[in-house]
Amino acid sequence: MLALITSLLLVPVVVCILIDSVWARICVIITSTVIYLSILSHLTKSKMIELILAGATFATILTVFISNVDEGPGLKI
Secondary structure (H helix, E strand, O other), X not given: OHHHHHHHHHHHHHHHHHXXXXXXXXXXXXXXXXXXXXXXXXXXXXXXXXXXXXXXXXXXHHHHHHHOOOOOOOEOO
16 A cells, blocks of 8 residues: 555656656646546545545645756656
């Protein structure tokens, strides 16, 4: 379970570091947020408002992170 949680949080960050395209980063954020909410809704008995708040927080953190990533050596996609 710990490996799942860690990978859900860190894989999108690593992927966004490797990608230079802003549109590709946005697609990574959308995809990872949908996956995160799907897994969260199946593993817990959360209310709808809790899932909305969790998804908004997760997407916000990823968005702030990728907006502060410098254009460094990454994959040109």
